[in-house]
Amino acid sequence: MSLHITLVxxxxxxxxxxxxxxxxxxxxHQYAEGDALQVTVDRVPAYVWVQMDAGLKPALLYVTKSPWVFTIPFNTEREWPYPDGAFLGRNHYAWARLAAPMEIKAQRNWSENSHDQHHDSGAYPHAAANAETRDEPAFYARNAIDGMLANEKHGNYPFQSWGIAGRDDAEFTLTLGHPVQIEELVIVLRADYPHDSHWTSITVAFSDGSDTVLHLQKTADPQHFAIAPRTITGLKLTHLVKDKDASTFPTLTELQVFGQAE
Structure with missing residues (x-):
């Protein structure tokens, strides 16, 4: 197998x-609006490491479409989920490589993807939701799998999060794209208290038809939940029960899914 990168x-x-x-x-050279980086793999699906800008963490992707297209983001919003300087300036470096078998079989967080995009680009994991605050990038679902754990404030990088637009029926969907035997979930709530509220419980509906209820605390710390081992290709966070406090904004900073690919 081989791959190459094209700027278009x-x-x-x-x-x-x-x-x-x-x-x-x-x-x-400087990027222009409409530029995109394409990673072309001669056979898909494939596990591929990518880093499209020095400001983003490397990501292990399960690529199902070739070429995989990463559209260069431009900051046109009041609040922005990428670090200052990302994709700016005149000198840029992007890389990709095929993952080694030992990396694919390793026990790891299979939900992390710093390069997830708002649309389904054919590279996984991918996050989506039926509600995102004001449809702003700083509150997109993708922020909850980008690997960033800063949660004591809200808005601009590094405090981007998934905002639910005040909806009681908000749901968050994670697509892994391939079977993973999972054994632990970690929830990091945004903890800009007292601005923020929190959920007291969340139902996790797994792709295998099973589900479990997670009971959450009002804390800034990561909350760990052991899960009876099961093989899934994705999950949904649903039935988000808000605490009965005066605060308005329960919000998710990060979801981690630990296990081993099958």
Whole structure:
């Protein structure tokens, strides 16, 4: 198997790397709106490590579509989920490589994806929700799987989170894209108290048809829940029960799903 990276603007190819088990692309110009990085793998599905900007953590993706397209984000909002300087300036470096078998079989958090996009791009894990506060990137569902745990404030990076737009029927869906035997969930609530409220319980509906109820505390600390081992390809957080306090905003900073790929 091999892969390569291409920078495109619409149908125009701006630059392309050589093919190999790993590839990088160095681009000494400013990005323009509409630019995108494409990672082309000669056979999918495939497990691929990527880092499309130095400001993002590397991510292990399960890629089901080739090319996988990462659209360069531009900050047009009041609050922004990426670090200052990400995708800006004149010198850029992106890389990708095929994952090693030992990395695929390792016990790890299979929900983390710093490169998740608002739409389903064919690379997993992917987060989606039926409610996102004001439809703003700082409150997209993807923020709850980006690997960032800062939760004592809200809004701009590094305090991005999944906001539920005040809806009682809010649901969060995580698609792993491949079977994973899970054994632990970790919930990190946003804890900008007293601005924030919290959920006292959340129902987790797994893709295998089973479910479990998690009982949560009002804390800034990660909350760990042992799960009877089961193999899933995704899950949904539903029936989010808000605490009966005066605060308005229960919010999720991060969801972690620990297990082993099958």
């Amino acid at each position: 603007h619409g149908q125009q190819q701006l630059q392309q790397s050589p093919s190999g088990t790993s590839a990088y692309l160095a681009f000494p």
